[in-house]
Amino acid sequence: MSSTLRRRLLLPIAAAGIVGFALTGCTGDIAAEGPDDCSDYEEYGTFEGAEVSIQGTIIEVEADRLVESWADFEACTGIEIQYQGTQEFEANIEVLAEGGNAPDLGIFPQPGLFSRIAQAGHFVEAPAAVEENVDEFWNEDWKAYGTVDDTFYGAPLMASIKGYVWYSPATFEENGWEVPEDLDGLMELTAQVAEEGGDDLKPWCFGLGSDAATGWPGTDWVEDMVLRLHGPEVYDQWVAHEIPFNDPQIVEAFDAVGEILKNEDYVNGGIGDVRSALSTPFGEGGLPILDGECAMHHQASFYEGFWPEGTEVAPDGDVWAFITPPADASGEQAVTGGGEIVGAFDDREEVAAVQAYLSSDLWANNRVALGGVISANNGLDASVASSELLTQSIEILQGETTFRFDASDLMPAAVGSSSFFTGIVDWIGGDDTQSVVDAIEDSWPAE
Amino acid sequence: MTSADLIEKIVQVLIGLAVFAAVVGLVMFLVDRAPKKRRDVVQLIAFLAPAVLLLGAGLVWPALRTTGLAFTSRSGAFVGFENFAWIFTQEDALITVRNTIIWVVLVPLLSTIVGLAYAVFIDKSRGEKYFKALVFMPMAISFVGASIIWRFVYEYRQADDPQIGLLNAIVTAFGAEPVRWLQEPPVNTFLLIIVMIWIQTGFAMVVLSASIKGIPTEQIEAAQLDGTNAWQRFRNVTLPGIRGSLVVVVTTISIATLKVFDIVRTMTAGNYDTSVIANEMVTQAFRAGEPGRGSALAVVLFILVLPIVIYNIRILRQQREIR
Numbered sequence: 001m002s003s004t005l006r007r008r009l010l011l012p013i014a015a016a017g018i019v020g021f022a023l024t025g026c027t028g029d030i031a032a033e034g035p036d037d038c039s040d041y042e043e044y045g046t047f048e049g050a051e052v053s054i055q056g057t058i059i060e061v062e063a064d065r066l067v068e069s070w071a072d073f074e075a076c077t078g079i080e081i082q083y084q085g086t087q088e089f090e091a092n093i094e095v096l097a098e099g100g101n102a103p104d105l106g107i108f109p110q111p112g113l114f115s116r117i118a119q120a121g122h123f124v125e126a127p128a129a130v131e132e133n134v135d136e137f138w139n140e141d142w143k144a145y146g147t148v149d150d151t152f153y154g155a156p157l158m159a160s161i162k163g164y165v166w167y168s169p170a171t172f173e174e175n176g177w178e179v180p181e182d183l184d185g186l187m188e189l190t191a192q193v194a195e196e197g198g199d200d201l202k203p204w205c206f207g208l209g210s211d212a213a214t215g216w217p218g219t220d221w222v223e224d225m226v227l228r229l230h231g232p233e234v235y236d237q238w239v240a241h242e243i244p245f246n247d248p249q250i251v252e253a254f255d256a257v258g259e260i261l262k263n264e265d266y267v268n269g270g271i272g273d274v275r276s277a278l279s280t281p282f283g284e285g286g287l288p289i290l291d292g293e294c295a296m297h298h299q300a301s302f303y304e305g306f307w308p309e310g311t312e313v314a315p316d317g318d319v320w321a322f323i324t325p326p327a328d329a330s331g332e333q334a335v336t337g338g339g340e341i342v343g344a345f346d347d348r349e350e351v352a353a354v355q356a357y358l359s360s361d362l363w364a365n366n367r368v369a370l371g372g373v374i375s376a377n378n379g380l381d382a383s384v385a386s387s388e389l390l391t392q393s394i395e396i397l398q399g400e401t402t403f404r405f406d407a408s409d410l411m412p413a414a415v416g417s418s419s420f421f422t423g424i425v426d427w428i429g430g431d432d433t434q435s436v437v438d439a440i441e442d443s444w445p446a447e
Numbered sequence: 448m449t450s451a452d453l454i455e456k457i458v459q460v461l462i463g464l465a466v467f468a469a470v471v472g473l474v475m476f477l478v479d480r481a482p483k484k485r486r487d488v489v490q491l492i493a494f495l496a497p498a499v500l501l502l503g504a505g506l507v508w509p510a511l512r513t514t515g516l517a518f519t520s521r522s523g524a525f526v527g528f529e530n531f532a533w534i535f536t537q538e539d540a541l542i543t544v545r546n547t548i549i550w551v552v553l554v555p556l557l558s559t560i561v562g563l564a565y566a567v568f569i570d571k572s573r574g575e576k577y578f579k580a581l582v583f584m585p586m587a588i589s590f591v592g593a594s595i596i597w598r599f600v601y602e603y604r605q606a607d608d609p610q611i612g613l614l615n616a617i618v619t620a621f622g623a624e625p626v627r628w629l630q631e632p633p634v635n636t637f638l639l640i641i642v643m644i645w646i647q648t649g650f651a652m653v654v655l656s657a658s659i660k661g662i663p664t665e666q667i668e669a670a671q672l673d674g675t676n677a678w679q680r681f682r683n684v685t686l687p688g689i690r691g692s693l694v695v696v697v698t699t700i701s702i703a704t705l706k707v708f709d710i711v712r713t714m715t716a717g718n719y720d721t722s723v724i725a726n727e728m729v730t731q732a733f734r735a736g737e738p739g740r741g742s743a744l745a746v747v748l749f750i751l752v753l754p755i756v757i758y759n760i761r762i763l764r765q766q767r768e769i770r
Contacts, residue, residue, distance in 0.1 A: 091733055212716040212734065272605035278630060278718075279603060412521075413736030422539075425718050429630065442537070445521055445737065 041076035044357055050079045050350035055093070056107030056340070059085040062372065069367040073357050079350045097122040102345040105355060107157060110409045111145040112416065114341050118148035124347040126152050129356035137361055137377045141403045146341050155359035158367070159339040159376040161393045162300040162406060163224040164321040168289050171201075177295075179322045181329040183228060187259070193295045194265045202269030204260055205294035207285025208277045208428060213417065216408065217282045218424035221261065221298055223336050223407045225253035228327045232334060232402050239410045241444060246437035254433045261428065269294025277428055289319060298324065300337070301374070301393050314388050321389060323396060334402035338409060339376065368394075376403065412445050419443035510749070516742035530743035543722045544747075546636055550643070550707060550723060551751075555700040558644045559693065562651025567681065570659055579656065583649035590646065590709035597642045598714050601628040632720035639721060642710050647703065651696045658692035659685060691766050698759040705752050724748050 058066055063085040070081055084103070086092070090113055096102045097117060108114040117123060126134075126146070134143050134155045146154040165186075172179070175196060180186040193203035208215050227235045230249050237243045238250060260266050261274065268276050270288025277285065283306045286297030290311065297303075301321075304313050312318045326333050344355055357363050361379020368375055371386035374394045382394040397403065408416040419440045427436040474493055481489040520526045534540045562582075569578040585593060602612030603625055610616040615625040629635050662685060670680045686693075708725040715721045717730060724744050732741025 212712065212730070214716055214718055275627065275630065276605060279627065413734065414521075414731075418730060418735035422718060429719070439539075 038072075038076035040362055041073055041357075044073070044077050044353040045349075046076075047078045047350045047353070050348075051082060052079055052105065052348075052351050052354045053082045053084070053103040054105040054107065054354075055084045055086070055089055055103040057085065057087055057089045057109050058107065058340075059087060065367065065370040065372065068370055069363060070354075070357065072366070073354075073363075077350075077353060079354060081354060093117065094120075097345065104344065104346045104348070104351045105358075106343050106345065107340045108154075108343055109338065109340050111341060111405055112410050112412065114145070114154070114343055115148045117343065118151070118153050122345060123153045123343045124345065126154055126344070127347075127352040127355060129352065130155050130359045133356065133359040133361075137359075137364075137379045139376075139378075139403070142339075142376055145339075145405060146343075154341045154343040155355070156376060157340040157342050157358060158373045159337055159397060160301055160374065161323070161335050161337040161396060162220050163324040163336055164299060164301055164303070164389075165324055166286050166289060166297040166299060166303060166319055166321045167295060168292070168318065169316055169320050170318070171289075171292060171295060180325050182325050183256075183327045185329075186325055190260060190266055190296075197295065200293055201295060202265075202267060202293070203295045204267045205269040205271055205285055205288045205297055206261065206267065206277050207271070207280030207282045208424065209279055209281040213421055214278065215421035215424035215428075217285065217299065218257070218261070218428060219408045219420050220300065220336065220406070221257045222250075222253055222424075223404075224298075224324050225256045226250060226407070227334050227336055227402075227404055228324065229253055229256060232404055235404050235407065239407050241411075245415070245441040245444060246434070251433050251437055254427070254437065258427075258433060275429060278425060301389060304387060304389050305372075332400060332402060333396070334404065335396060336404050336406055337397075338406050414443055414445050415440060513742045513745050516738050517746045518743075519739050521737055521739060526739065530739045531747070533740060534743060534747060539722070540727065542720050543717075543724055543727045546720070546722060547705065547724045547751075549636060550640060551701055551704050553637075553640050554643045554647060554704040554707075555697045557640075558647040558700055559651045559655075559697050561644070562648045562696070563655050563693075565648070566652045566656035566659055567685070570656065579653065582652050585646045586649040586653075588646070590707075591713050593642055593646055594710045594713035597638075597645075598629070601638055601714075603627045603629075629715050629721075630719045635715065635719055636721050639710055639714055642714070643704060643707060647700050651700065654692055654696050655689060658689040662688040691762065694759065694762045698755050701755050702752055705748060705755075724751075 063083065066085075067081075067083055073079070074081055089106070090108075090110065093102065093106055093108075093113070094117065097120070102122065106117075108117075131152055134146070134152070138156060142156045143152065146152060146156060167179075171177075175193075177189060177193065180189050190203040193201065197203065206217060208217050210216055223235075226238060226249070229252060234243070234249055238245070238247070243249070261277070264273055267274055268280070270291055270293030271277070271280055271285075282299070286294075286299055286303060286306070287308075288294035289297055290308070299306075303321075307313065307319060314320060323333065323335060342355060342358055344351055361377055364375040364377035364380040365384055367373065368380055368386075368390075369384040372390075374380075374385060374390050374397065376397040378398050380394060380398070382391045382398065385391045385394055408420050410416065411420065423436045423440045426439075427433065478490050478493045517530055518525055518527060520529070534544065565578075565582060569575050572578070588596070599611070600613045601615075602610075603615055604610050604612070606619075606625055610619050610625055612628075614628060619625055628638055666684050666688070667680060670684050675683070706725050707723060708729065711717055711721055711723050711726045712729075717723075717726045722730075724747060728741050728744035728748065730741075731737045731744060735741075
């Protein structure tokens with residue numbers, strides 16, 4: 001080998017070696033260890049070298065916990081579960097299914113997409129064990145989201161509750177304010193805070209900024225109002241487009257929200273005026289509560305993770321939350337929220353076993369104990385949840401509560417993740433309700 | 448992932464590369480051994496085929512399919528020109544088209560004028576290199592990076608808070624109220640356009656400057672002897688001399704402007720009446736789940752770009768003939 005050739009080769013080889021060593025740092029080298037006792041998993045049977053692929057939108061820490069939640073199941077049944085989480089799942093799954101490349105199981109965060117795939121005939125019917133689990137552990141509202149044209153395709157997985165109102169218990173106590181029991185009470189409290197709070201403390205704060213999805217926190221507000229003012233039937237009709245988007249009842253809900261969000265006396269505590277919400281990232285919308293510049297913030301249970309480190313979330317802590325109250329204090333509570341539904345593209349036995357496990361109370365307890373999420377599974381022990389708020393959320397879901405999925409996840413994407421968002425942006429920007437709902441109604445896809 | 452997995456993957460990549468090299472080598476070998484009589488044809492096919500296949504699969508077929516999709520609804524049914532009718536009747540879509548026209552008129556015009564003026568003024572000056580580098584630098588920044596920088600410039604804070612945005616800091620220094628620059632149509636569209644001009648001016652300046660240097664000094668001296676002033680020399684000697692480059696610069700920037708997506712997406716996400724066709728295309732196709740409308744917008748974009756490309760090619764061809 002001549003010296004020039006050697007020199008020419010040396011550098012690439014050295015570079016490749018360094019890259020190789022650096023990459024080994026990325027690997028885990030963790031050996032799987034099985035549980036001591038497999039008796040819980042006997043009913044699922046054992047399989048030799050079986051593999052089941054799952055895809056969903058769950059990523060990062062949540063994905064790690066998801067994988068951990070079935071580690072024992074894998075060790076006991078011998079099924080290897082391959083999970084792939086990608087945020088492009090919703091965009092890709094239809095193409096994958098059409099091309100026959102779908103995974104064995106898909107975890108769908110949107111019932112609308114779920115039913116579209118079901119109607120296209122890509123799903124296999126849910127196995128009997130799954131349906132038994134769902135009948136036993138979930139209420140009818142939830143089962144309905146996995147049912148398309150009277151055929152039951154899949155069980156719900158996890159859940160989240162929207163419509164929490166975050167507040168500072170200390171501020172409330174100091175001023176003698178009480179958590180309201182109905183919507184009128186909420187409005188009275190709002191007026192009271194505006195009057196007594198002075199210049200530095202406004203009743204509400206909110207942020208709508210979320211890049212291309214800017215506006216979505218406003219849709220949660222409107223959905224909460226539609227459900228509370230007009231009940232689940234109207235809500236379902238609204239979602240299914242049996243009543244138009246510019247129906248007077250929807251306008252009424254918009255205006256009820258507008259009384260708060262479009263009132264300069266009520267918002268935007270610690271941030272600015274009404275329109276300041278448009279440029280405030282949604283995650284920062286509630287933070288002025290900690291500085292005592294804002295009394296209340298409307299956001300889902302997951303907002304727990306947005307408070308700065310060291311913030312105590314408890315009934316007597318720095319912040320706590322109550323569910324947006326019902327229109328009538330004696331009436332049944334109804335909440336909006338989100339969740340996932342598991343659909344199967346293949347009917348192999350091992351796929352059915354995994355599907356059955358995911359719909360069981362065993363899985364729900366395993367997963368919720370790992371922290372961060374809840375499930376509407378009635379077999380779930382609320383005390384295993386990782387925080388007081390999650391425990392409370394589980395109790396709400398398991399109690400006599402009407403649950404409705406986030407409407408924007410149910411509507412066609414042209415509305416639910418597009419014109420409804422931009423409509424809220426225009427509306428907060430100053431457009432009147434009627435022109436906004438008319439524009440959204442116009443954008444509803446024809447078929 | 449374990450180390451074993453990693454090694455396996457690296458080996459897979461290496462095997463893949465080796466197979467590729469082997470296949471290419473084999474093709475070369477066979478082409479070389481082709482019968483003498485038809486060797487030219489065989490070689491032509493062997494060397495053109497990969498490019499043609501890739502172009503076909505990566506460009507021609509998708510273009511045809513997009514055009515087909517433009518005439519279908521969400522469920523795949525044929526709907527004729529309905530999607531195009533939507534573009535030109537919906538108020539929001541019309542604003543999108545209007546904005547695109549504003550963009551494509553202003554950006555090439557202003558960045559070329561500014562770039563040309565700058566190139567002329569710094570020509571043969573001391574420190575020309577540094578002046579050039581200064582203006583050329585933004586070209587090296589990605590559109591998204593530039594948008595984030597400029598979003599800070601336009602940042603708004605309420606009146607009593609310290610302004611962290613340069614523009615509002617200046618405005619408040621003169622005692623005026625801070626403005627929500629990015630939320631105020633129509634001024635926000637022009638503020639986004641400034642970002643694009645900021646990026647593209649460097650490109651125009653570099654190309655035009657090189658072209659100015661290519662003008663024969665004899666012509667300029669002759670004009671000087673004829674007693675022309677600087678403006679007359681610029682109008683009658685420099686401009687005709689760089690006409691070819693000017694066309695290339697204007698058309699290239701026009702095409703880049705028609706396709707602009709990143710700036711709008713990053714700075715306003717198309718809200719507050721700032722959307723442009725390329726942004727709306729992505730929103731409709733991938734967010735709203737309306738591939739038909741998205742494709743129709745793509746077709747409109749294609750039709751808008753087409754004449755510019757044709758003009759560009761014709762000018763280039765004419766020049767080649769002159770040479």
